[in-house]
Amino acid sequence: MVIKPKYKGFICLTAHPLGCYLNMEELVKRAIDAKPDAVTAPKNVLVIGAGAGYGLAARIVSAFACKANTASVILEKPSKGNRTASSGFYNDNAVKQLANEYNVKDISINADAFSDEAKALLIQEWRSSYGDEKIDLLVYSVAAPKRTDPKSGEVYSSVIKPIGKPYHNKTLDFHTGQISEISVDVAEEQEIEQTVKVMGGEDWQLWIEALLSEGLLAEGIKTVAFSYIGPELTHAIYKDGTIGRAKDDLLQKSYIISDLLTPLKGEALISVNKAIVTQSSAAIPVVTLYVSLLYKVMKEKGTHEDKLDQMLRLFFNNLYAVDSKKWDDHLVRLDDLEMAPEVQGLVAELWEKANSENIEQISDVKGYREEFFSLFGFGRDDVDYEADVIEY
Secondary structure: OOOOOOEEOOEEOOOOHHHHHHHHHHHHHHHHHOOOOEOOOOOEEEEEOOOOHHHHHHHHHHHHHOOOEEEEEEOOOOOEOOEOOOHHHHHHHHHHHHHHHOOOOEEEEEOOOOOHHHHHHHHHHHHHHHOOOOEEEEEEOOOOOEEEOOOOOOEEEOOOOOOOOOEEEEEEEOOOOEEEEEEEOOOOHHHHHHHHHHHOOHHHHHHHHHHHHOOOEEEEEEEEEEEOOOOHHHHOOOOOOHHHHHHHHHHHHHHHHHHHOHHHOOEEEEEEOOOOOOHHHHOOOOHHHHHHHHHHHHHHHOOOOOHHHHHHHHHHHHHOEOOOOOOEOOEEEOOOOOOOHHHHHHHHHHHHHOOOOOHHHHOOHHHHHHHHHHOOOOOOOOOOOOOOOOOO
16 A cells, blocks of 8 residues: 555544654664763663653653663554554554664553553563563653543543633644634633543552552652643643643642652652644644744754653753752753743744744744654655555
8 A cells, every 4th residue: 555644634644654663763773872971870661651752752762772671551553454553553663673673672562541451461561571670760641632530431531722711813724834813712610620630640640559559669760741831822722721730730640649659769750841743732723833933943043852852851961860950849841942031032023923924934834744744654755655565
C-alpha cells in the first residue's frame, strides 16, 4: 500500500512506518551524542505515556542517554486492513528495535494506563525483565480524551473550554493558513470535574500507590509529571480553563505523592514544559497560531528547543545535574526561554498583526505544518512516499 498523509482537522489518520523509524533513529542518535553534566543518572525508569511527545522523548533519554533499564506504557493501535497503525505504534516498534541494536534495555506494554490491568501487567513485565531492580524515576505523561475509572467503571470525558465567561479570539488553520475568529462556550461544572478526572493527577497517584504496594520504588525515587502554563493570551482557554483546572489538580497530587514517598526520601515534581507541536496541542484553539509565532521568534533568537532538547535539559540540567537548579513549589520551569519577556513581547506584537494575508511571512506556520506531519512519519526527504509499503 502507498501511504500518504490523510487528515481531518488536527487529527492525522495515517502514519508511515519508515518515516517514523527514521524519526526515532535521529532522536536516538542525538540522545547518545548528548554530553550530560550530571552527578548521577537514573538506573531504572518507568514512563507512563511514551508513544509520542514529551513522554517518548523522556523514554529515549532514559534508555539511550542514561543507559537505564526502561519500561514504558503506551496505548497505540496496530494496523488493520487498509488502515495504518498509529504513529505511536510505529514509534514504539522503532525504539525497541533501536534498543536491541544499541544493546540497551527497553520494554513496553500496550495497554490503557488508566486501568488496573495495565498496572498489574507492567509490574509483571518489570519483574520478568528486570528482576529485583527498583524504579528510581517515574515519568507520567498521559494525555487522553477519555478515562474509565478503574473502581467505579464510570467513563469521564475531557473538554477544552473556558471557565466563567465565553472565550473569543483568533485561531489559525495551519493547513490553509487562514486565520479566523473563534468562540468557545463556558464549561459546565460537570465538564470541569470530568476534565480533572481525565487530565488531573489521580491516575499518577494510583500508579505510585500500586508500585509502592509492590515494593518496586527505590530509595530516593523521583517522579515527574508534565504541565504547561503559557502566556496570558492563552490563559482563558488553557491555564484558567478546564485544562488548567486539571493541571492544578496535578500540582496538588504532587504534594500528596511527595508525602507518600517520604519514607523513601523521594519527591514528586511537575515539569512545566515549552509549547511544542503535538496532536494534543493542535486541538486547543489559538495554540496553533501562538506556537507558529513562538517558533518564528525563538528560532530567530536561537533559543528554540524541541521535545528531546527539553528532556535532556530536564534530566541533566535539573533532575540529575552537578549544580541542580532549584525549583519552587514542586515546579521545574523548562518554559523559561519561552516565557522570557523579550520573546513574549515579540510574540504579542506579531499576534496583533497576524492575519490570513501575512501569516506565512510573519510566523513559522510552514515549520508548524512540517513538524505536525513529521509526527506521523511524513515529509522526510529520505523516504519515497510513492513506494509501496508491504509491512505496515
